Amino acid sequence: MRVGIVGSGTMGEVHAAGWRSTEAELVGCFSANREQAQRLAGEYGMRVYDDYPALLNDVDIVDICAPTYLHKEMVLGAAAARRHVICEKPMALTVEDAQEMITACEGAGVRLFVAMVVRFFPQYRLARELVAKGQIGRLGVMRLKRVSYLPQKALDNWYADEARSGGMVVDLMIHDFDYARWLGGEVERVFARLNQAADGPGQYAQVILRHKEGPMALIEGGWAYPPGVFRTALDLSGTDGLIEWSSDGQAPVRSFTLTREGGAAAVGLPVSGLAEDPYALELNHAYRAIVNGEPFAVTPQDALEALRIALAAKKSIRTGKPVHL
């Protein structure tokens, strides 16, 4: 199938690289930043499109890597054009928008895949499988960490604009809300606190989830570290055992070399192993599921529920009260 990418920023680039490992034909790219789009298109042998409808016209699947606030309109456009959709996370800024996107795609008979990539990280997948197999008994307390730095953008940093990105709690912490729900089931109660810099985007949040079936989770997220530092960790404890993993720990390759100054990536992405890039795994999975008409491992409804938890966390931060779902 023919694939077109919307957006040429960090995620556009990561996805373009991921598509290369699939059988899809990467045909084109559309982006508000034409110069950036041309560079990306050159590297991946794609055509640059001047507008979104033109791109939709030439593809079977559109991969939306544009800023979050544009997702809804673009997904609705793709559904109207009867194109399958891959959409970056968070899928939308409100639950209503997310629902509208799901309904539109269902109505048009096209597939919608939301790129909840943490479900494709090998250590997160394996940990979930071990829990599902009963290796640690009944799940008790989950601890999930995802602390990084504010994504950097030379021009117009939309990440720092909560109205367009949903802010750190929605943009970054949604991964762990989804993961906690994947393991612990539906969430009953959310309590959260967030502190931020008086004059800047720096912030740090802690969220306690209580799941309906009993487990509880502490989820930590932040844009608070110096650029280049991204730490993630999981700690899953149950009645019969424990799973620990931290990005501080072992890695298959580590380098201690003299590097040039200012080498931090624009948007912090957790590093995975070498052979199995989670973004490639995710796109391969989505592509095969679309081609073969098979179900996705993570559904749009999962993505919507993760968003619902993130928005509940924001409400709890605002009100100082727990939010009951």
Place this chain on the structure above:
Amino acid sequence: MRIGILSFAHLHAEGYQAGLRTIPGVELVGFSHENAEEGRHYAAEYGLRWYPRHQELLSEGLDGVVVCSENARHRELVEMAAQAGCAILCEKPIEASLEDAQAMRQACERHGVQFMTAFPMRFAPSVQNIRAQIQQGQLGRVYGVNGINHSEIPRAHRSWFADGELAGGGAVMDHVVHLADLLRWCFGAEVAEVYAEVDNLFYPGEVDVDTAGLLLVALSNGVQASIDCSWSRPTWYPRWGHLKMEIVGERGALVLDAFAQYLTLYARGAPRNPSWVGFGPDPNRGMLEEFVTSIREQRSPSVTWNDGYQALRVALAAYQSAQSKEPVRL
């Protein structure tokens, strides 16, 4: 200086007796313990004189006592020790109820004796380093602290830890006070609000107390902090558990792992395999030295009754919050 240990019920008594014996000028007179079988056992194990009655030990003319009873029996022993005119080092948590803790303060004031709450982590060099960095403003304004004091269930060491009557609770009562105290001490602020989820998620049907607890608190200076006090490490974990604090602020983060100095040992037939064998400094030693020095200098110790009391308020507020499903203001 003559020191005694009132009750060997708390497992820390084992470390304290060893520590007290290494401090120059201290004579460890012995310990009292009402259960004769256990008393004889500990006496033989540690080569200590055993007193079957607390009053017998207290009549030996002691300068100070370390109270290592079950939490809910602290008041009784503290009142006896105060009456005997002994300075008191009392195991944490200070008591199981605020009322009993208040009665202990009154007894000490009435008899003019000093009272110290046993918060050994204040004496860990790593904790002191973190506190200095916070107070020097290394992080700028601090956003929050991710506090971890999760462990195995301690019932294999002493069964009363999982007895609600004697312990006053479970994991929350056992562990919250350590981090509550370190937060108060590092930031020079009080805990202003507590939200908590508390439940028995790890040993349902086996024990009647809480075994899982997650707290999210706000300090009076605006800093937020989480405390994980769960008994969530399995009993086959390489060590009892952890004490960690990650402090996140405007200028980055500081990560404290107070027991990071260990070797990993794989020994055939060991009860824990592998096991983490620590080589870091023993914080108990510094705490016991402060207790002894405060007696010698006839001054109040650096950790006070109020420190123990404020930390207990946080633990009790956690139970209240979990019950009401609302944040509790202190």
